[in-house]
Amino acid sequence: MTTKTITPELQQILDTVKVHRNLSVPLLVETATQKGEGLLTSTGALSVTTGKYTGRSPKDKFIVRDETTENQVHWGPVNQPFDPEKFDKLYTKVLDYLKTKEELYVFDGFAGSDTEYRLPIRVINEFSWQNLFVHQLFIRPNAEELQAHTPQFTVIGVPGCVADPAVDGTNSETFIICSFEKRVILIGGTHYAGEMKKSIFSVMNYLLPQKGVMPMHCSANIGEKGDVALFFGLSGTGKTTLSADPNRRLIGDDEHGWTDNGVFNFEGGCYAKAIRLTEANEPEIWNAIKFGAVLENVLVDRESRLPDYDSDQLTENTRAAYPIDYIPGAVLPSLGGNPEVIVFLTADAFGVLPPIAKLTKEQAMYYFLSGYTSKLAGTERGITEPEATFSTCFGAPFLPLAPTVYAELLGEKITKHNAKVYLVNTGWTGGAYGTGSRMKLSYTRAMVTAAIENRLDSAEFVTDEIFGLAIPTAVEGVPADVLNPRNTWENKDAYDAQARDLASRFVKNFEKFDSVSDEIKSAAPRV
Numbered sequence: 001m002t003t004k005t006i007t008p009e010l011q012q013i014l015d016t017v018k019v020h021r022n023l024s025v026p027l028l029v030e031t032a033t034q035k036g037e038g039l040l041t042s043t044g045a046l047s048v049t050t051g052k053y054t055g056r057s058p059k060d061k062f063i064v065r066d067e068t069t070e071n072q073v074h075w076g077p078v079n080q081p082f083d084p085e086k087f088d089k090l091y092t093k094v095l096d097y098l099k100t101k102e103e104l105y106v107f108d109g110f111a112g113s114d115t116e117y118r119l120p121i122r123v124i125n126e127f128s129w130q131n132l133f134v135h136q137l138f139i140r141p142n143a144e145e146l147q148a149h150t151p152q153f154t155v156i157g158v159p160g161c162v163a164d165p166a167v168d169g170t171n172s173e174t175f176i177i178c179s180f181e182k183r184v185i186l187i188g189g190t191h192y193a194g195e196m197k198k199s200i201f202s203v204m205n206y207l208l209p210q211k212g213v214m215p216m217h218c219s220a221n222i223g224e225k226g227d228v229a230l231f232f233g234l235s236g237t238g239k240t241t242l243s244a245d246p247n248r249r250l251i252g253d254d255e256h257g258w259t260d261n262g263v264f265n266f267e268g269g270c271y272a273k274a275i276r277l278t279e280a281n282e283p284e285i286w287n288a289i290k291f292g293a294v295l296e297n298v299l300v301d302r303e304s305r306l307p308d309y310d311s312d313q314l315t316e317n318t319r320a321a322y323p324i325d326y327i328p329g330a331v332l333p334s335l336g337g338n339p340e341v342i343v344f345l346t347a348d349a350f351g352v353l354p355p356i357a358k359l360t361k362e363q364a365m366y367y368f369l370s371g372y373t374s375k376l377a378g379t380e381r382g383i384t385e386p387e388a389t390f391s392t393c394f395g396a397p398f399l400p401l402a403p404t405v406y407a408e409l410l411g412e413k414i415t416k417h418n419a420k421v422y423l424v425n426t427g428w429t430g431g432a433y434g435t436g437s438r439m440k441l442s443y444t445r446a447m448v449t450a451a452i453e454n455r456l457d458s459a460e461f462v463t464d465e466i467f468g469l470a471i472p473t474a475v476e477g478v479p480a481d482v483l484n485p486r487n488t489w490e491n492k493d494a495y496d497a498q499a500r501d502l503a504s505r506f507v508k509n510f511e512k513f514d515s516v517s518d519e520i521k522s523a524a525p526r527v
Contacts, residue, residue, distance in 0.1 A: 005154040005183035006122070013098050014106070020128070021106045022146065025292045028105070028132040037129045042305040044291030045320070047298060048129050050191035054297050054315035056198060057174050057190055058397050064179040072206070074402040082177050086169040087186075090177065093168070094186050097161040098124070105131035108149045110139040111200050113334040114264035117213055117257060121200060122151035126158050133193040133294050136323045138200070139268035153183045153203055157196055161188040180206065193296060193321070197271060198398055201255050204266055206400040214258040214409035217395030219243035220251040220265070220336060228263060228336040229452045230256070232394040233345030234373045235317075238426040240272040241441070242345070242448055244284040249329045251336045258339075258413055265334030270327065274298055274318040277309040281441055288326035295320055338417040341452050343424050349374035349388050351428035351436040352499040354485050355478075356447040357469035358456065361414055364421040366523035368393055369407050369513055370506055374427060388502075390509040404515065422451045423469065430488040432498060439482075446477035466499045467525045503527050 006014075023031070029046050032038050038048035063073055065081035073079050098104065105125045112118030121138065125131040134155075141149055162173040174189035176199060185199045205215040218232040219239040228251070231239045240253040252265030253272065272285045274295065279286040289295065289307075296319040299311040309318070324330045344367055346353060359367060371391040392403040399406060414421065426444050430436035450456050450472075461470040462484070471484055481487040489495035503525035510524060 005151050007182075009095055010154075013095060014104070014124075017098065017101060018103045019106055020103060020131075022108055023105065023128075023131070025132065025135065028128050028135065029292070031128040032132065035128065037127055039300065039302070040305065041289075041295060041300055041307050043289055043307075045289045045293040045295050045307075046129060046132065047295040047300045047307065049297055049314060050193070053174065053190040053192045055192060055317045056194055056397070057172075057176070057192075059171050060174040060189070061176040061397075062170075062178070063400060064177065064181065066179075066181050068181040073400050078396055079400055083169060084179075084181075087177060087179055087182075090163065090168050090170075090175065090186060091182075091184065094156055094158055094161055094188065097158055098126075098156070101126055107131050107134045107138070108146060108151065109135070109141055109268070111204055111266050112257065112264060113139060113266075113268075114257065114259065117208065117211065117259065117264070119153060119200075119204065119207065120149055120151050121153045121155065123155045123157065123196060126160060127191075129294065130157055130159075130191075130193055130196070133321050134196055136292065136294065136321055137197050137267055137269040137271060140323075153185070153200070155185045155187065155196055155199060157187045159188065159191040163189055178202065193294070194271065194319070197267075201266065202398045202400055204255070204257070205395075205398055208257055209401060209405050209409060212259075214406065214413060215266075216256045216258060217254070217393070217398060218256055219253045220256050220263050220339070221245055221248040222251055222331060222336045223248050223452070226337055227341075227452070228339040229341045229343065230263070230339045231343045231345055232368070234371075234391055234394055236273055237345040237347045237373055238444065239345060240270060240285065241282055242343075242444065244282065244327060245445075245449075246284065247449075248452075249331050250324065250327045251331045251334050252324065258409075262335065262337040263339060264336075265324070267324070268334075269321060269323045272320045274307075274309055274320045275312060275316055277320075284327050285320065288322045289320050290322075290326065293320055293322035293326065338413075339419055340417075342414070342419050342421045343448060343451065344368065344394065344421065345424050345426055346373045347427035348372070348425045348502075349427055349433040350498050350502045351430065351432045351489075352485055352495060352502050353423070353425040353427070353467070354464065354469060354471045355425050355429065355439055355443065355482060356451065356475070357423045357464070357467075357471050358461065359421040359423055359469070360523065361411070361421070362519045363469070363523040364414060365407055365411055365516070365520045366510070367423055368410055369403060369516070369520075370509060371396060372506065374433070388505070390505075404513070407516075420451070424448060425485075429482065429485060436488070443478045443482060447475050450475050465526070466503050468523070500527065
């Protein structure tokens with residue numbers, strides 16, 4: 001069956017070229033190893049490398065600007081416009097490239113575990129390992145669903161098809177271009193599989209707010225009593241790690257929607273950072289890297305096939321992709337009720353934000369819109385060490401609509417469901433990056449657990465003089481002096497100067513949100 005997203009020209013190619021449709025995991029792994037796309041590790045995972053692109057390439061990402069998107073998309077450096085005619089020509093170029101392939105791989109599945117809001121998708125790949133990746137990351141249909149499957153969005157992933165910027169209108173040989181009118185995403189010139197995952201996330205972020213659903217760049221888990229917790233944060237801040245809690249069940253590690261009935265995962269898998277992974281610190285993730293999992297850019301000894309998770313020789317942004325049911329006790333289908341606790345994760349490279357602070361609703365709105373964190377090495381092309389940044393709603397690279405659309409949805413949800421919000425710094429303590437040290441994972445886990453189990457409700461708090469944040473004076477399992485960041489610095493004057501510097505950055509960044517209420521503006525740090 002053809003749809004708007006599967007043009008007659010594309011359908012003809014799929015009917016002509018040898019197409020492997022919805023292959024099983026063993027067949028995809030077998031094909032990938034036979035073709036030399038990757039090798040099996042000692043645990044049975046498929047190890048692959050992605051060449052010079054080991055992270056997303058945001059400067060090469062575009063949205064076609066047409067009648068469908070003209071007045072909807074928040075145009076700018078993140079949502080770069082692309083000419084419809086140039087898209088059509090590039091689409092033809094991609095189809096011509098597909099015609100040269102002896103074999104193609106197709107995955108049919110869904111984004112969204114809530115059947116009322118899920119998006120049927122098709123992904124077409126030239127490499128079997130990338131088809132294995134999407135098979136594990138998105139939601140896999142059962143036999144009955146597969147028979148009735150009609151894609152509403154198609155991703156064409158062709159790493160070997162490179163653009164000519166002078167002819168094709170791109171910024172480089174790489175392109176990630178979405179047409180909402182044609183419901184097609186073209187990805188070429190990069191082998192990094194995360195582009196496929198995040199492109200569909202961006203699509204969901206465009207479609208769902210129009211249905212009153214809040215799309216979120218967050219992980220989610222659920223306790224024995226059915227209490228749901230959300231973890232917002234950019235790549236590398238700890239979403240996957242903290243949500244994979246042995247005492248709670250995982251709903252999802254990265255992308256969710258929040259309806260009137262609760263939350264649902266967009267995906268059927270997890271995409272965890274693997275750098276410095278240890279069994280002791282992250283046993284759930286460690287044990288999930290088995291047959292069927294995909295390791296991206298992890299150095300592997302060719303003789304023993306042992307992965308070296310400590311090595312950043314290829315990139316800091318090493319990754320492991322695996323289906324969510326590889327995590328013991330994962331919630332299937334990935335649905336949960338309305339969250340009681342929301343955690344904003346930040347990796348503060350300045351080392352001045354507290355490791356945990358309780359936020360008022362106004363502060364929650366302020367810090368959500370600010371989206372402060374540090375881009376960590378390797379997550380994007382050109383990032384070689386932590387870099388302070390403000391990423392609106394903790395997910396600016398993936399938000400096609402105006403930031404206030406998402407912020408207003410969050411505010412409505414917090415009020416309606418009386419959710420508690422905490423800011424948690426998983427970044428540096430005792431000094432800035434290069435001087436201080438990264439916050440111990442065991443401390444962060446203890447603080448997050450205390451928040452989720454409501455043990456901070458009766459805690460004593462002190463107010464940070466610059467940021468106005470409420471900091472608990474004691475948390476079980478955490479040294480008291482760690483809780484107040486100023487106490488961890490040897491040079492208190494240096495801390496004060498660094499804190500004032502970061503506060504001024506917050507204030508300057510927030511100037512662009514002139515339309516928000518005075519109550520939200522009043523939650524700004526004191527400069």
